[in-house]
Amino acid sequence: MRIAVLGAGGVGGYFGARLAAAGADVTFVARGRHLDALQRQGLLVRSPLGDVRTPPARAVAQVGELGPTDLVLLAVKLWDTEEAAAQLAPLADRGTAVLSLQNGVHKDSVLRRHLPEQNILGGACFIAAHIEEPGVVTHTGTLQKMVFGPYHPDRRPLAEELLAACRAAGIEAEISDDIAQVIWQKFVFLVGLSATTTAVRRPIGTIRDNPRTRTLLRDIMAETVAVARASGIALDETFPDDRLAFIDTLPPDMTSSMHHDLERGNRLELPWLSGGVADLAAELGLAAPRNQTVADILAPYTLGTPKD
Missing domain, CATH: 3.40.50.720 (NAD(P)-binding Rossmann-like Domain)
Incomplete structure (x- = not known):
């Protein structure tokens, strides 16, 4: 091949x-x-x-x-x-x-x-x-x-x-x-990982070990699951907890490509991750305040580190 x-x-x-x-x-x-x-x-x-x-x-x-x-x-x-x-x-x-x-x-x-x-x-x-x-x-x-x-x-x-x-x-x-379901399953995890590691500027170990950022991580994934379900994808409402348990098995120093891009001053995939969840939620008449907040916080960095 x-x-x-x-x-x-x-x-x-x-x-x-x-x-x-x-x-x-x-x-x-x-x-x-x-x-x-x-x-x-x-x-x-x-x-x-x-x-x-x-x-x-x-x-x-x-x-x-x-x-x-x-x-x-x-x-x-x-x-x-x-x-x-x-x-x-x-x-x-x-x-x-x-x-x-x-x-x-x-x-x-x-x-x-x-x-x-x-x-x-x-x-x-x-x-x-x-x-x-x-x-x-x-x-x-x-x-x-x-x-x-x-x-x-x-x-x-x-x-x-x-x-x-x-x-x-x-x-x-x-x-x-059912590859469409797999893509959405990965998306739930990816949005949670990218949003939290980039917004907090720390690897996943820090995120999951702190009670408040752990709750933030779960909420971001739960909003993404709600959008998936409203889009006709068969994800269970408990899927955020499943992904949280999976995240607990990851190396504590693991981070996301978006976090790497932020640190290097590069353009971010934000409009297709948390920003994408917020946009899809709005189209479906759903609320996604956690993803919207992450998208708002990182907005100045979407095209790279802003010049002072």
Whole structure:
């Protein structure tokens, strides 16, 4: 299977490098100094599960430079989804499938504006990883999982092939027959993790150990579950407590990509996370005051650290 990874950051870089190290045919689409490093020395992934490095030169600057491709793993930031989807349309016309590993619940709706439904696989991933420096991705902790599933039954064989490739690479993976529910389940956790670690500016251990921020974390996830249920997703009302119990098992130093972006002065995915929950809640006639407050607190940082 010929795989392209569009967005070689923490998520795309980690999973792409693992697949490449196991023998998959992987090409990265990257830019800037990160692209230069990948072309000169390959991509190094530092991980408690073992470091891996891809061969040099398996990286290009543009989607148009890719050869025949069976599957694109899409891992760009959410604000780049529209542009990425438009660039992928010619590949999809030739049969290439696209699997988004991005955050949020808006991503596949954007893809559908540019790509045929049968070319889209739904997906979610669970990992804490980020670019440490150009050409280097650091994986924090041991959590690294992909869940995916086709929206169209004709793509089931491709999903099975990807599953086999993931397992050969030591990536925990599974196929879901209700991938929309999985995406929302992940979204509940992600919104809670990103909102609290970014607003408080501390890792999850600090959040869950303090009674007031623990309550904040649960409330944020409960609001997200309410939006999911109103959107027709079958999540139980007790799901926030399930996710809170899961969060108690995470390494205390685990944080979120949005927290990393805030610390580095980068643009935030806030409008698609807590901001997205607040917007969807308003459309559905629901209240989401905790998510709205987080979105308001972080609003000045949405496009990066504000200049004084």
